[in-house]
Amino acid sequence: MTRSVYAGLTAAALFCAAVPLSAQNSADALAIGRQMLAEDNPGELWAQRGERLFAEKRGPKGASLERCDLGLGPGKVAGAFAQLPRYFADTDKVQDLESRLMTCMVELQGFKREDIIRNRFGTPDRDSDMEALVSYVGSKSNRMQMDMPLAHAKEREFYKSGEYLFFRRSGPLDFSCATCHTEDGKRVRLQDLPNMMDPKQMQMVVSTGWPAYRGTQASVRTMQHRLYDCNWQMRQADLGFASDTSVALTSYLNGRAKGGVIQLPGVRR
Secondary structure (H helix, E strand, O other): OOOHHHHHHHHHHHHHHEOOOOHHHHHHHHHHHHHHOOOOHHHHHHHHHHHHHHHOOEEOOEEEOOEEEEOOEEOOOOOOOOOOOEEEOOOOOOOOOOHHHHHHHHHOOOOHHHHHHHHOOOOOOOOHHHHHHHHHHHHHHOEOOOOOOHHHHHHHHHHHHHHHHHHHOOOOOOOOOOHHOOOOOOEEOEEEEEOOHHHHHHHHHHHHOOOEEOOOOEEEHHHHHHHHHHHHHOOOOOOOOOOHHHHHHHHHHHHHHHOOOOOOOOOOO
């Protein structure tokens, strides 16, 4: 076994190591820092920009998103995030917030799907429009409870598929979401890892987690970005933006977060 392979295997074994007692003081200090940042959350700037983008006439069709149906009727934004993902008859698909916004941007405004996906996380000279829009829509559900519907057969199907994906081990490291998120006291570097089997921790992940301002990236990131990044860290194949796989995972997470009180954008390391 070469030294590089041995080092890689060792890193994988330590990837989700339990928190030693000596780390508790550091964790407390980090919590204080996050609280200070949350009191003057830069993510609110993304939400404000998203509000302007939502009402602005843009794209080849010169239209706004004010006729976009996010599940509660055209133009109705308040409470929409709390009930996503959900089934939409016009697309015959279960969609999360990003995939539904993309549908509206294509159908109402005339943007090309491939261009939206290419710029989904922003460019060197422009912050992401998608992440701003998600921040705005998410914030309009603040102080409401997560209540993703499971009435339609496809909604239940996506939830069950997401549960399977959450626990499925795959890739060169043989990891799954559950590898890092089914026990208390785990962390990656300075980031505590929530135990998603605990309903209270699961509610915090979804209802106050994403979209969130990330201090290490000086930008707001959404759940789609978080899932993409986790997939990359597990060395699995790229997770397609707004793909059925990503929406299924979000369905499982949001479904398990039922009852969590929303406060967005969140703040993360």
